[in-house]
Amino acid sequence: MKYIITIDQSTSATKAILFNEKCQLINKVSMPHKQYYPKPGWVEHDAEEIYDNLILSLKSLLQNVKIEASASLSLAITNQRETVVVWNKLTGKPINHAVVWQCQRGAEICAELEKQGYAKVIKEKTGLIIDPYFSASGVKWLLDNVEGAREAAEKGDLLMGTIDCWLIWKLTKGEVHATDYTNASRTMLFNINTLEWDEELLDIFTIPQSMMPDLKSCDDVFGKSDFDGLLSLPIPIAGVIGDSHGALVGQMCFEKGMAKATYGTGSSLMVNIGEKPISAPEGLVTSVGFSACNQVYYVIEGNIHCTGATINWMVEELKLIDNSKESESLASSIPNNGGVYLVPAFAGLGAPWWNPHAKAIIVGMTLGTGKVHVVRAGLEAIAYQVKDLVDLVKNKAHIELKEVRADGGPTKNSFLMQYQADMLDTKINRSDIEEASAIGAAIMNGLSQNLWENLEEVAKLREKDNYFYPDITVNERESLHKGWLEAVNMIK
Numbered sequence: 001m002k003y004i005i006t007i008d009q010s011t012s013a014t015k016a017i018l019f020n021e022k023c024q025l026i027n028k029v030s031m032p033h034k035q036y037y038p039k040p041g042w043v044e045h046d047a048e049e050i051y052d053n054l055i056l057s058l059k060s061l062l063q064n065v066k067i068e069a070s071a072s073l074s075l076a077i078t079n080q081r082e083t084v085v086v087w088n089k090l091t092g093k094p095i096n097h098a099v100v101w102q103c104q105r106g107a108e109i110c111a112e113l114e115k116q117g118y119a120k121v122i123k124e125k126t127g128l129i130i131d132p133y134f135s136a137s138g139v140k141w142l143l144d145n146v147e148g149a150r151e152a153a154e155k156g157d158l159l160m161g162t163i164d165c166w167l168i169w170k171l172t173k174g175e176v177h178a179t180d181y182t183n184a185s186r187t188m189l190f191n192i193n194t195l196e197w198d199e200e201l202l203d204i205f206t207i208p209q210s211m212m213p214d215l216k217s218c219d220d221v222f223g224k225s226d227f228d229g230l231l232s233l234p235i236p237i238a239g240v241i242g243d244s245h246g247a248l249v250g251q252m253c254f255e256k257g258m259a260k261a262t263y264g265t266g267s268s269l270m271v272n273i274g275e276k277p278i279s280a281p282e283g284l285v286t287s288v289g290f291s292a293c294n295q296v297y298y299v300i301e302g303n304i305h306c307t308g309a310t311i312n313w314m315v316e317e318l319k320l321i322d323n324s325k326e327s328e329s330l331a332s333s334i335p336n337n338g339g340v341y342l343v344p345a346f347a348g349l350g351a352p353w354w355n356p357h358a359k360a361i362i363v364g365m366t367l368g369t370g371k372v373h374v375v376r377a378g379l380e381a382i383a384y385q386v387k388d389l390v391d392l393v394k395n396k397a398h399i400e401l402k403e404v405r406a407d408g409g410p411t412k413n414s415f416l417m418q419y420q421a422d423m424l425d426t427k428i429n430r431s432d433i434e435e436a437s438a439i440g441a442a443i444m445n446g447l448s449q450n451l452w453e454n455l456e457e458v459a460k461l462r463e464k465d466n467y468f469y470p471d472i473t474v475n476e477r478e479s480l481h482k483g484w485l486e487a488v489n490m491i492k
Contacts, residue, residue: 002072004445005061006438007054009079009163010243011100014050016057017435018065019442021451023461025434029060036097041104044097047085050163051170058227075171075225076239076445078246078437079163081186084135086142086160086211088152092174095146095158098166099138106137109205118204125191125198127277127286127298135162136188136205143206156210162187164240165213171225171237178214178222181296182245185288190215192277192288195296216240217291218249219447239445244268245290246440248299251405251431252462254455259393259401261386261420262436263408266350267307269389270299273399281396283352284389290440292447293454300397302351302389306344306360307382308410313346314378320371324413331376331415337480339364341487342377344385349492352392358491364483382410383420384484390424407431414468421468423477428468 002021007014012035017028031053036044067073082101087094099105110130113122119130128134139160143149152158161169165179184190184197189205189212191198197212216222218241224234241249248260248270256274261267272289277298280286289299306313311327314320321327341363343349348356362374393399404426410416411430421428433439443458452458 002446002449002451003067004074004076004239004442005058006076006078006441006445007058007167008243008435008438008441009050009054009077009167011080011083011102014053014057015435015438016054016061017438018061018067019439021446023439023442023446027061027065028435029057029064031057039105041107043100043103045083045100047087047094047098047163047166050098051167054167055228055230059230062230074236074238074445074449076441077164077167077237078241078243078441079167079183081162081183081242081244082133082135083163084138084160084187085163085166086139086149086158087166088157089159089174090157092170095149095152096142098163099135099142101133103138104132105141106132109137109140113204122188122201122204123279125193125201126188127185127192127280128188129285130188134186134188136201136207139207139211140205153208153211156208158211159213160207160211161213164242168222168237168240171227172223176223178216180216180218180220180240181288181291182218182242183240184215186242192286192298218245218444219292221448236449238448239441239443241290241441241444243437244270244301245288245299246437247407248272249290249440249443250433250436250438251407252459253405254297254459255402257400257402259390259404261404261406263307263382263406263410265307265309267304267382267386267408268301269304269386270301271393271399271401273298273300273397278397281352281392283354284392290444292444300393300399302392304385304389305347305350307385308408309346310342310344310378310381311410313344314375320375324410327375327379328413328415330372331379334372334376337376337380338369338373339366339483340369340373340377341483342374342381343487343491344378344381345491349488352388353488353492355492361487361491363487363490379413379416380419381484382416383423384481386420387423387481390426401426403427403429405429405431407433407436417468418471421470422472423481425470425477427470430466430468432464432466
């Protein structure tokens with residue numbers, strides 16, 4: 001039996017997860033790390049703490065399962081995307097805490113570049129919009145503001161990388177400085193058409209080429225590590241992929257037109273658009289979805305601010321329901337929403353509207369409106385927001401969805417899943433997969449280790465499907481969605 005340890009390094013914690021060769025979860029350990037907020041809007045992580053937690057979580061996992069280093073063991077990595085580290089290759093020390101994807105310190109840099117007219121070339125080359133969400137402005141800020149950083153970078157002493165890159169460098173004792181195409185495609189420095197770091201983009205952000213990691217496919221072997229002596233002999237590090245991309249692979253969305261919708265506090269929609277990048281409709285971005293078996297697959301992605309957070313708001317703030325489970329039975333107890341719509345712009349409106357100043361509203365209430373209508377409207381709002389993204393993909397990018405594979409806590413709500421199928425006019429496949437991102441990295445590892453020959457063979461590992469099929473008329477769908485759009489237009 002082959003075993004794969006996946007490191008899942010997320011925004012809040014580092015997990016070490018053991019899978020067998022059927023991608024079945026055997027054991028896992030999780031260690032949270034501290035969040036730093038040095039100024040309003042700034043978010044940092046201690047990269048050294050994250051690496052220490054990786055070693056501690058690996059040590060605990062190996063003690064739990066008592067597996068020794070052998071030909072049967074290898075390591076995969078999936079990670080929070082966009083978060084970036086800059087470190088000195090001579091000392092091995094970061095020059096500053098990692099700049100997290102949520103951090104806004106690069107906002108002025110991005111605004112100035114947009115003012116200078118760089119938005120078009122950046123989107124054409126990277127598929128992304130100019131935004132501090134992506135890594136490049138964070139790196140430029142560090143080079144411009146940390147004492148001595150610019151000089152050290154020009155001398156060739158500094159390296160940069162997303163969290164996967166930092167961990168690989170540490171695990172290999174500085175022998176390997178490399179990242180995969182998915183993480184690279186979220187930096188705003190990577191040309192998704194040529195699959196290379198782009199010299200013009202590096203010049204725009206004033207980042208020396210010498211800082212950049214080598215580029216590899218997700219299913220490559222990246223190096224070997226003994227985990228700082230935890231193992232008696234080194235094992236391969238193989239299979240590296242950004243977390244959202246890992247979930248796409250873990251959900252086995254290998255064909256063009258297959259989509260992954262992750263429902264959490266917010267939601268992300270990622271659609272496989274095939275083997276050629278296309279320009280995403282305004283409000284969405286194009287990235288490398290994954291690279292495997294000598295082929296690169298691209299995606300269009302959109303992110304929604306408030307989905308599961310809306311349910312939590314009804315529980316914790318309005319006290320309409322005692323827990324999230326209760327929302328399903330209440331919403332199902334009435335035949336329709338009674339004309340009530342809730343637009344959950346609690347943190348502004350995300351894709352495709354992008355209005356950070358919008359505020360949440362409830363419209364359409366009468367004296368006959370009760371809490372059941374508001375609860376139902378809250379759940380329906382989740383489905384409408386996902387529909388808005390899907391409509392953009394279908395109508396502007398001309399990609400027909402074959403199937404949407406849904407994961408995350410709110411998907412346990414069967415009312416929501418059925419309503420989502422009704423709104424999308426597409427079948428929803430609710431997944432009970434645990435740790436989808438980590439499974440995606442394990443799949444890439446297995447391909448690199450020849451556990452499976454191709455993606456078709458991997459797809460057979462999927463154990464079961466749980467479908468919801470659309471069950472309303474076109475007129476009903478259009479009428480309900482029209483009411484939603486009217487409500488959104490009141491605040492956007």
